[in-house]
Amino acid sequence: MQSSLANLALPVGTTLDRFIMRKQLAVPYATGELSQLLRDMALASKIINREINRAGLMDITGSAGSGNVQGETQQKLDVVANIRFIRALKNGGQTCAIISEEDDDIIHTGNLNARYVVAIDPLDGSSNIDVNVSIGTIFSIYRRITPVGTPATLADFLQGGDQQVAAGYILYGSSTILVLTTGDGVNGFTYDLSLGEYILSHPGLSQPPIGQIFSCNEGNVLDYPVSVQTYLQTCRQQRLTGRYIGSLVADFHRNLIKGGIYLYPPTVKTPNGKLRLLYECFPMAFIAEQAGGVATNGPIRLLDVAPDNLHQRSPLFIGSAEMIRQLNGSGDVG
Secondary structure, eight states, rough: OOOOOOOOOOOOBBBHHHHHHHHHHHHTOOSSSHHHHHHHHHHHHHHHHHHTTGGGGTTSSSSEEEEEEEEOOHHHHHHHEEEHHHHHHHHHHHHHEETTTTTOOOOEOOOOOOOEEEEEEEEGGGEEETTOOOOOEEEEEEEEOOOSSOOOOOOOOOOOOOGEEEEEEEEEEESSSEEEESOEEEEEEHHHHHHHHTEEEETTTTOOSSSSEEEOOOGGGGGHHHHHHHHHHHHHHTEEEEOSSOOOHHHOOOHHHHHHEEEEEESSSSTTTTTIIIIIIIHHHHHHTTTEEESSSSBBBBGGOOOSSSSEEEEEOEEHHHHHOOOTTOOOOO
């Protein structure tokens, strides 16, 4: 009897709110604004998780019949996710402006006194929605450089990847997990549906320096730079495992946990790369480096790239440090 009662009373674990509060208390000058912004992101992700789980029952799968600024077909859940995150950030009061994959221009929240701007891909991998494959959200947070009390400008978003104060992603998969860095390591929080809380499940995430997985769209391999083709041939010769889901969040998360490399090279059709720099590449690069991994665009460290527009594209090579070193040894991959 005593044993049963003890099991029932086992600790639940550290909630995201408690984790954020402890981090805030450790910084003497912290005001709590960033903490609230992260809570707003978490709230929106819980709503999106609910919508995804009942998507097949609510007629919110399939195309929305519209396109985004990149000319890609929007899925219904793309639109829903975009609305939910923008609304949560507006209502939370800590974000003065947002850029989203789904919108052409800066979205002003009306919170002129807020100190942060957010770049977000509300639903990465949305082409996988209809076939029930893992999808995700990617976000990046900057402290604004324009004066508080004035509208945010392009300059607030083009500061460069090293100026991120926080970045993260939410993976909606067999379980929903939020992976977060504020520049002091990487931590993962799994969503406990019964409690409605994110619980710290992966403290101090660290990417293995080498792995057995390579991830890329091999259907495009003949359009990749010769050096990338050479590296992929080496991977096959070494009997590494090819794994590619087609959702950046899912592919990155697997390689973060197990060790591996993700490649999205330039091609003949997309010589500047295809992934978006500000709200896909930069946040993932920040997380990778904080976990001991490496991210480049081929020639240079990815966080050293100087952005010049909101929807700028980039190649991406990201993952275990030794595997990136081996790739770079194959020649010019940019």
